[in-house]
Amino acid sequence: MSILRLAIPSPLRRLFDYLPPADLDPAQIASLRPGQRLRVPFGKRVVTGYLTAVLAHTDTPADSLRAALELLDPAPLLDPHLPELADWAAAYYHHPPGEVYSALFPRRLRQGHAHQRLGEPGWRLTARGRGLPAGALQRSPQQARALALLQADARNVAALQAEGISTGVLRALRDKELAEKCTLPAAAAPARSRQGLALNGEQADVLERLLQRREGFSCHLLEGVTGSGKTEVYLQLIADCLARGRQALVLIPEIGLTAQTLGRFRERFEARIEVLHSGLGEAQRYRAWEAARDGSAHIVIGTRSAVFAPLAAPGLIIVDEEHDASYKQQDGFRYSARDVAVKRAQLLGCPALLGSATPSLESVHNTETGRYEHHALTRRAASAALPQVQIMDVRASALHGGLSTGLVDALGECLGAGRQALLFLNRRGYAPTLQCHDCGWVAGCESCDARLTVHRRRGELRCHHCGAVRPLPTTCSHCHSPQLATTGLGTEQVEGALRQRFPRHPVFRVDSDSMQGRDSMATLVEEINRGEPCILLGTQMLAKGHHFPAVALVAVVDADAMLFSADFRGEERMAQLLTQVSGRAGRAGTPGRVLIQTHYPDHPLLQALVDSDYHTQARELLRARQANGLPPCGQLLVVRSDCADGAAAEAFLVALRGAVEAAAPAGTTLIGPLPSPMQRRAGKFRSQLLLYAPHRRAAQAAAHRLVSAAEAQAAPRGLKWSIDIDPQDLF
Numbered sequence: 110m111s112i113l114r115l116a117i118p119s120p121l122r123r124l125f126d127y128l129p130p131a132d133l134d135p136a137q138i139a140s141l142r143p144g145q146r147l148r149v150p151f152g153k154r155v156v157t158g159y160l161t162a163v164l165a166h167t168d169t170p171a172d173s174l175r176a177a178l179e180l181l182d183p184a185p186l187l188d189p190h191l192p193e194l195a196d197w198a199a200a201y202y203h204h205p206p207g208e209v210y211s212a213l214f215p216r217r218l219r220q221g222h223a224h225q226r227l228g229e230p231g232w233r234l235t236a237r238g239r240g241l242p243a244g245a246l247q248r249s250p251q252q253a254r255a256l257a258l259l260q261a262d263a264r265n266v267a268a269l270q271a272e273g274i275s276t277g278v279l280r281a282l283r284d285k286e287l288a289e290k291c292t293l294p295a296a297a298a299p300a301r302s303r304q305g306l307a308l309n310g311e312q313a314d315v316l317e318r319l320l321q322r323r324e325g326f327s328c329h330l331l332e333g334v335t336g337s338g339k340t341e342v343y344l345q346l347i348a349d350c351l352a353r354g355r356q357a358l359v360l361i362p363e364i365g366l367t368a369q370t371l372g373r374f375r376e377r378f379e380a381r382i383e384v385l386h387s388g389l390g391e392a393q394r395y396r397a398w399e400a401a402r403d404g405s406a407h408i409v410i411g412t413r414s415a416v417f418a419p420l421a422a423p424g425l426i427i428v429d430e431e432h433d434a435s436y437k438q439q440d441g442f443r444y445s446a447r448d449v450a451v452k453r454a455q456l457l458g459c460p461a462l463l464g465s466a467t468p469s470l471e472s473v474h475n476t477e478t479g480r481y482e483h484h485a486l487t488r489r490a491a492s493a494a495l496p497q498v499q500i501m502d503v504r505a506s507a508l509h510g511g512l513s514t515g516l517v518d519a520l521g522e523c524l525g526a527g528r529q530a531l532l533f534l535n536r537r538g539y540a541p542t543l544q545c546h547d548c549g550w551v552a553g554c555e556s557c558d559a560r561l562t563v564h565r566r567r568g569e570l571r572c573h574h575c576g577a578v579r580p581l582p583t584t585c586s587h588c589h590s591p592q593l594a595t596t597g598l599g600t601e602q603v604e605g606a607l608r609q610r611f612p613r614h615p616v617f618r619v620d621s622d623s624m625q626g627r628d629s630m631a632t633l634v635e636e637i638n639r640g641e642p643c644i645l646l647g648t649q650m651l652a653k654g655h656h657f658p659a660v661a662l663v664a665v666v667d668a669d670a671m672l673f674s675a676d677f678r679g680e681e682r683m684a685q686l687l688t689q690v691s692g693r694a695g696r697a698g699t700p701g702r703v704l705i706q707t708h709y710p711d712h713p714l715l716q717a718l719v720d721s722d723y724h725t726q727a728r729e730l731l732r733a734r735q736a737n738g739l740p741p742c743g744q745l746l747v748v749r750s751d752c753a754d755g756a757a758a759e760a761f762l763v764a765l766r767g768a769v770e771a772a773a774p775a776g777t778t779l780i781g782p783l784p785s786p787m788q789r790r791a792g793k794f795r796s797q798l799l800l801y802a803p804h805r806r807a808a809q810a811a812a813h814r815l816v817s818a819a820e821a822q823a824a825p826r827g828l829k830w831s832i833d834i835d836p837q838d839l840f
Contacts, residue, residue: 111138112167113177115158116195117151118207118219122816125151125158126167128176137180138163143192144213146181148221157181157221159210161192186224186402187213187419190456194417197452201809202834203816204442212442213417215395227399231293232279233263238287251278256287265293300380300407302348306341306490315484316342319462320349322482323424326455330431330472331464332724333486334495335692339464341490343427344377346462351380351407355424355459359410360446362433364388365624365650368631370410370429378408385411385418413438413446416453426454431463431472432685437837445835466692467685467723470731474741477731485724496663496694496701498719502710510606511598511666516704517610519662524614524642528661528699531645532603533652533690536670537620538562539602540595543570545585547592552582556792563595564622565602575791598667600646607644619647652690661701663694668707672714675786676839677739681730683714688723738801740835744808747836748798748815749785752828755794759784761828762798768818773800774807786839797839808834 113127127149129138141163149158155178167174191213199206211219218224238256246253255274258264259282264272269279282288308316319329319342333339347357361370364386374382383397383406397418400406404421411418413436428436428447436446447463454461463472463481476483489495503513511534512520523530540563543552552561554572561570561579570579584591595602604618617633624630630650637645640659645651671683687705695701707715717726735742748765752758762782770779778801785795800815802808812832819830 110165111135112164112174113141113147113160114162114164114167115147115149115177116161116199116206116210117149117156117158118205118211119151120205121207122199122203122205122820124161124206126164126169126174127158128174130177130180133180141180142185142189144185144187144189144210146186146214146218146221147177148179148181149177150175157219159192159207159213161196161206161210181221182224186218188402188421188423190453191417191419193456194449194453197456198442198444198449202442202444203812203832204444208442212414213419215398216391217395225395225399226292226294227396227403227405228292228294229265229267231263231265231291232259232269232282232288233291234259235286235289238282241287249281251275252281255279255282259288263291263293294403295405298379300351300378302351303377303379305345305348305377306338308341308345309338309488309490311486311488312338312342312490315486316345318482318484319346319460322460323349323353326458326460328451328454328461328475328481329463329484330468330476330481331462331484331486332468333464333466334489334722335466335689336489336495336695337466337486338490339429339466339486340373342486343429343462343464344373346425346427347374347408348378350424351378353424355422356401356404356406356420357408357425357427358415358418358420358423358450359408359427360415360429360436360450361410361412362430362435363650364412365630366430366655367410367412368628369634369655374408374410380407381405382408382410385409385415387412387414416446416449420457423457423459425459426450426457426461428461428463430465432465432467432469434682434837437835439838443831443833443836445837448835467688468727470681470727470734471741473727473731487724494695494700496691496703498691498703498705500710500715500719501704501706502708503706504708504710509610511603511706512606512610513706516664516666516706519664519702519704520607520611520644523662523702524611524644526661527642529637529640529643529645529657529659530662530664531647531651531657531660531690531693532607532664532666533648534598534600534603534646534666535648535686536597536599536667537573537601537622537648538571538599539565540597540599542596543582544594544596545588545590545592546594547590548585548588550585550587552579552586556789558787558789562599574787600648603666604646607646611644615641615643617643617645617647619645619651621648621650624650649686649690651693652686655693657693659699660693661695661699662704663691663701664704664706665690666706668705668715669709672707672709672712677734677737678837680714681727684718684723684726684730687718691718738803744802744805745836746800746802746808746812746815747833747839748800748819748830749795749833750782750797750828750830751790751793751795752825753793754825754827755788755796757825757828758794759796761822761824761830762796764822765815765819766798768822769811769814772814774802774810776803777801777807777811799839 145160195209199209350357383400401409402419475481557574568581607616691703750758750761780799782796782798
């Protein structure tokens with residue numbers, strides 16, 4: 110008896126056994142492969158399941174086995190490594206395997222629809238037609254001629270028409286069940302690469318060493334200062350990959366970077382380049398997925414989820430801005446696309462290249478332990494100089510819309526010289542707080558332990574955590590006083606001050622409120638790169654890999670908001686963010702200048718930005734992590750619970766700790782349960798139980814015990830729990 114073991118999309122962390130569909134014969138069952146979809150009954154529903162294995166035996170009682178209803182894919186749609194990757198990811202992140210397998214497919218296939226190949230309409234012989242001898246159908250010369258052509262190979266409609274075969278002849282063969290319509294892969298022109306830019310000595314050396322490792326698995330960290338030409342190294346590596354008939358997968362952290370990246374790639378390559386990200390419509394995503402799968406896409410560029418795109422001939426995986434926290438999924442299937450990309454390259458036997466001006470401490474640690482090969486670009490391309498950084502002490506200074514007199518003067522000088530300026534403020538809205546001047550009341554969210562942000566242009570208060578919206582009040586809800594005042598800065602407020610101070614120059618605000626259209630970021634980048642004097646004001650959306658050649662001045666409006674963090678990664682994040690935003694200045698030969706406004710000019714982190722580069726800062730931070738046994742020098746995982754009843758959320762974790770503490774692996778430390786830094790969010794109270802382990806093996810053993818105990822534990826109605834391996838935020 111054959112048993113099909115399936116991954117079913119459900120919250121259950123297990124696989125399910127089924128009997129094969131009744132219409133499959135033994136030969137068809139023997140040919141089944143992991144990743145094929147089947148329609149199966151699951152409880153009272155019919156769902157799409159994913160085959161993981163065909164077994165000869167099962168521990169499930171025979172009277173409990175149900176038969177699958179239908180095989181949806183006669184042949185696997187995935188390359189054989191993707192199911193293996195899904196199995197690894199489900200085990201490593203302790204996530205339900207059915208949900209992991211679902212991540213491998215576009216929505217229409219997850220919903221059980223038939224697979225549709227992309228390509229040209231054509232005709233092919235049926236099994237009956239292939240069984241006819243040569244010279245058959247002599248009484249119908251045109252049909253005999255069409256039969257002879259199709260016996261050689263399937264043909265597209267255009268090719269058959271060129272041979273004089275009419276649609277009526279083909280229909281006659283179809284009526285005799287000798288031929289059938291089909292979809293043939295579109296004839297893809299071979300990819301070609303245009304001449305690349307001249308490399309400096311460092312770039313040429315790095316490229317040569319990477320090309321020496323083009324075959325087989327290896328993982329590389331390319332650490333290059335901002336503007337050092339990392340992208341040019343990527344492009345020349347990809348050119349070599351395409352010349353060998355392979356595909357390249359390039360991951361980027363944000364949708365906003367897609368247009369700029371795609372533009373550079375299209376300038377360089379005569380190739381089919383497909384994009385995969387959540388901003389696309391379902392039809393677009395399906396076409397891109399299918400083009401990657403059938404090999405007609407030479408290059409695939411995408412955000413986090415693109416790491417699971419099927420590839421017909423993979424040759425290279427690149428993760429740009431590998432340090433970016435956007436690569437970690439924060440809910441549901443909590444995976445790191447960067448780490449999954451490295452594992453996928455290992456399974457595929459191809460190189461992986463991680464690039465960043467500010468690499469994560471995890472990647473730095475992996476270079477020091479020999480897991481990754483390190484490559485450095487220490488100077489900017491085309492002899493451009495790194496910008497000069499100046500700390501501006503704004504204590505006792507008059508600030509107008511967050512701008513000091515010194516910053517306003519610097520902006521005027523920059524614009525007067527025909528250059529562009531970029532101001533960074535990582536807080537959207539008009540102000541983060543609305544307060545009553547008479548009684549001290551503060552507008553807070555009814556569902557979260559958070560203050561409501563003032564959005565004056567829309568006339569509303571908005572919670573940036575749960576999305577709740579309220580009209581902007583005119584009087585205090587506590588004492589009814591009209592004396593309401595805003596506290597703190599947001600991009601809207603600074604934008605108003607800039608427009609008032611520089612009315613003759615355009616001011617572009619770049620945050621998630623202003624950049625909502627699908628093409629809004631691409632349109633803005635095109636406008637900025639015309640080079641006309643202007644001011645860019647935005648959040649971290651501006652700090653991630655954008656190339657603005659005419660920007661000569663960068664200013665951090667409020668550095669103080671980043672100086673104090675309860676998260677042990679706070680110092681690393683601040684160093685990365687300030688280095689990245691500073692790197693937008695002076696990238697095209699124009700001398701760059703960086704101004705940082707602060708009330709704490711002597712803070713060690715700010716002084717380090719002036720006195721040393723990120724390479725040095727990162728190594729010092731890593732030594733501190735090692736001294737304290739913190740990741741990446743040790744492993745961390747978090748079990749979170751949330752419930753409308755705060756006591757129940759905490760009690761669940763207390764019981765969980767009690768169930769596993771005595772059997773926890775040696776060297777592991779349990780902390781908590783503790784309230785999350787924001788305990789109440791969207792009406793749910795959140796608690797978390799942290800576990801530190803000295804190494805990955807102990808962390809995985811502990812995670813297995815925690816998950817098993819949590820699944821066995823009775824949970825109150827409405828309580829949800831999750832486990833986060835290698836968490837990037839303790840929120």
